[in-house]
Amino acid sequence: MTGPLWVLLLKGAWITVQLMLYSAALAAAVAFGIGLARTSRLWIVRFLSGVYVEFFRGTSALVLMFWLFFALPLLGWQLAGLWAGTLALGLSYGAYGSEVVRGALQSVPAAQREAAVALSFSPWQRLRKVILPQAVPEMMPPFNNLLIELLKGTALASLLSIGELTFEAKLARLSTGESAQVYGIILVMYFVIAFVVTRVMRLLERRAKASVGQASLAGGGHR
Amino acid sequence: MNDWSWDYVGDIMPKLLDGLWVTVQATLLGSVAAFALGLVWAIALRSPSRWVTWPVGALVEFVRNTPLLVQLFFLFFVLPGWGLSFGPLTTGVIGLGLHYSTYTAEVYRAGIDAVPRGQWEAATALSLPRGRTWVAVILPQAFRRVVPALGNYVIAMFKDTPMLSAITVGDMLFQANSIGATTFDYMEPITVVGVLFIVISYPTSVLLRVLERRLVR
Known part of the structure; x- marks a missing residue:
């Protein structure tokens, strides 16, 4: 492996990180939107958000990505590869995330909601000041898992010829013929990114817990 | 802009169903591999020796935290260089099985942890050998406890099989792409593939939920 090839792989890693962050932002928005909708009082809202979740959990992220990239242009919308990738990953992982949000919202004791009602908080204040601060720490560990899944999912974008890590590795392999070395290196790079993501999420979890007075046990306690 | 053509769908259906059969084969064989390998990891991780648990734990963490697609490329391009030449489908099954075994290991671990400690102690008291404690108790x-969770991973694996098309396995997505490449019309093939995935995975997941309620009281 020579210098220029390392530059190629590092550039690819940067695109991978960007793709992960964009998709994660979209997925988080979808997860909270759909997750809240699934706890709505109106049955039609619950039903429609349920259909969304079952649809995107039922299909394959890669097939969705190909559909957005190859089939959607035939309807007149041409998406750049990066956006097709972001959209497919964000929409599907958002569906998984919405289940996490729903579960965490439901795990907040009903008395908390009732107390907020008794104190005549508006619905928005109830959510913002009482429910979410208690629900968010619950969401962090499963969100971490989903974020790792999302990171692994970004490799699919290489099949749309987006210049992320796996795609650049393919170029490097074609130019050097060193398959074992190239793929070995990028596997380690993915692992390092996943490790950093996990550390950051643990930090956020500890912060979120501390903010509602649930200090985690000294030294991080559970793993 | 072109219109949806059912005639075209009819024409391509046989090829897509061929692809579906490959997809199903990959899923079933991959599941068997993942169930078996995962059990090996789970039992190895319970070993009293650090010389066993550390390398197995590291391998499992590494495989779980890196993309299946890259692992597939690794197996596909690297194994032949080591003198291990398999067909694409076999390589795909090995990749799926290995990747998902790291998840099933976790499922088994939880299942084994849920067995009350008294059961281990009783086996010790009866001086059952270690092998029989595992197999009989x-x-x-x-x-x-483990079956519903394993079922969920089978569905997840089913939805990951399109990745095998990247290593030239003739699964549904591969067929859809090759049809699209000749007709320049991707709309029908890819839509049909997406719909087939939902039509199969949704009822399966509903069935699993029923099974879960039966098995876990």
């Missing part, structure tokens, strides 16, 4: 009790 622990695993039968762990399995019923």
Whole structure:
């Protein structure tokens, strides 16, 4: 492996990180939107958000990505590869995330909601000041898992010829013929990114817990 | 802009169903591999020796935290260089099985942990050998807790099989792409593939939920 090839792989890693962050932002928005909708009082809202979740959990992220990239242009919308990738990953992982949000919202004791009602908080204040601060720490560990899944999912974008890590590795392999070395290196790079993501999420979890007075046990306690 | 053509769908259906059969084969064989390998990891991780648990734990963490697609490329391009030449489908099954075994190992671990400690102690008190403790006491009790979670991973694996098309396995997505490449019309093939995935995976997941309620009281 020579210098220029390392530059190629590092550039690819940067695109991978960007793709992960964009998709994660979209997925988080979808997860909270759909997750809240699934706890709505109106049955039609619950039903429609349920259909969304079952649809995107039922299909394959890669097939969705190909559909957005190859089939959607035939309807007149041409998406750049990066956006097709972001959209497919964000929409599907958002569906998984919405289940996490729903579960965490439901795990907040009903008395908390009732107390907020008794104190005549508006619905928005109830959510913002009482429910979410208690629900968010619950969401962090499963969100971490989903974020790792999302990171692994970004490799699919290489099949749309987006210049992320796996795609650049393919170029490097074609130019050097060193398959074992190239793929070995990028596997380690993915692992390092996943490790950093996990550390950051643990930090956020500890912060979120501390903010509602649930200090985690000294030294991080559970793993 | 072109219109949806059912005639075209009819024409391509046989090829897509061929692809579906390959997809199903990959899923089933991959599941068997993942169930078996995962059990090996789970039992190895319970070993009293650090010389076993550390390398197995590191391998499992590494495989779980890196993309299946890259692992597939690794197996596909690297194994032949080591003198291990398999067909694309076999390589795909090995990749799926290995990747998902790191998840099933976790499922087994939870299932084994859920077996009450008294069961281990009773086996020790009866001086059952270690092998028989596992086969006759622990695993039968762990399995019923484990089945629904394993089922979910089979569905997840089913939805990941399109990745095998990247290593030239003739699965559904591969067929859809090759049809699209000749007709320049991707709309029908890819839509049909997406719909087939939902039509199969949604009822399966509903069935699993029913099974879960039956098995876990």
